[in-house]
Amino acid sequence: MNRVIVIKFSTVDGVVEDPDGSDGTPFGGWALRTGRAAVADDKFRLGDKLETGALLFGRATWQLFSRRWPSRTDPYAVRMNRARKYVASRTLTDVTAWANSELIKDDLIGSVRALRERHDVIVIGSIGLAAALADHDLVDEYRVLIFPAAAGAGRRLFGPNVPRRELRLVSAEALGVVALLRYEVADQGNVSDSASSTARS
Numbered sequence: 001m002n003r004v005i006v007i008k009f010s011t012v013d014g015v016v017e018d019p020d021g022s023d024g025t026p027f028g029g030w031a032l033r034t035g036r037a038a039v040a041d042d043k044f045r046l047g048d049k050l051e052t053g054a055l056l057f058g059r060a061t062w063q064l065f066s067r068r069w070p071s072r073t074d075p076y077a078v079r080m081n082r083a084r085k086y087v088a089s090r091t092l093t094d095v096t097a098w099a100n101s102e103l104i105k106d107d108l109i110g111s112v113r114a115l116r117e118r119h120d121v122i123v124i125g126s127i128g129l130a131a132a133l134a135d136h137d138l139v140d141e142y143r144v145l146i147f148p149a150a151a152g153a154g155r156r157l158f159g160p161n162v163p164r165r166e167l168r169l170v171s172a173e174a175l176g177v178v179a180l181l182r183y184e185v186a187d188q189g190n191v192s193d194s195a196s197s198t199a200r201s
Contacts, residue, residue, distance in 0.1 A: 017154035058126030
């Protein structure tokens with residue numbers, strides 16, 4: 001069965017916002033302080049899912065990636081540039097800046113359910129989008145790369161009002177200075193009746 005997999009960089013204190021400092025927050029940039037090797041290559045162990053699955057982004061994350069990735073030529077970048085990409089946005093009209101990108105403008109939840117019928121769906125960044133999918137019982141797995149930093153402020157993967165989540169640890173792997181934790185969702189608790197208004201803009 002295909003899965004919806006949310007991948008995130010996180011600090012030890014659970015902050016997932018502004019890992020590279022591109023948002024200009026006072027606490028941002030924590031993912032790069034230990035060197036670029038910590039974020040290079042397939043740290044999330046996606047493997048063949050980059051060829052067979054679909055990448056899903058919110059607008060802001062897609063725009064950031066579309067400025068950085070197309071010019072890269074290392075083997076991992078080639079796979080990222082070649083992958084199927086979907087962008088959840090009500091405001092974007094042109095996604096030709098990054099190859100193989102397609103817009104999802106309406107019915108986010110229905111579109112993701114349809115995508116999961118055909119592919120694994122990998123949600124990259126996009127905190128609001130990931131929360132909206134979790135609210136609709138659509139996240140099957142979290143892969144969280146933990147960095148040796150405490151941000152002290154910023155948005156977290158699970159906000160203060162999140163319904164109860166039961167997660168099962170699948171694996172924990174040290175990758176140099178970072179650690180990859182993989183969790184399956186065992187019981188997502190209450191399912192929201194409506195999509196999060198912050199998921200797309």
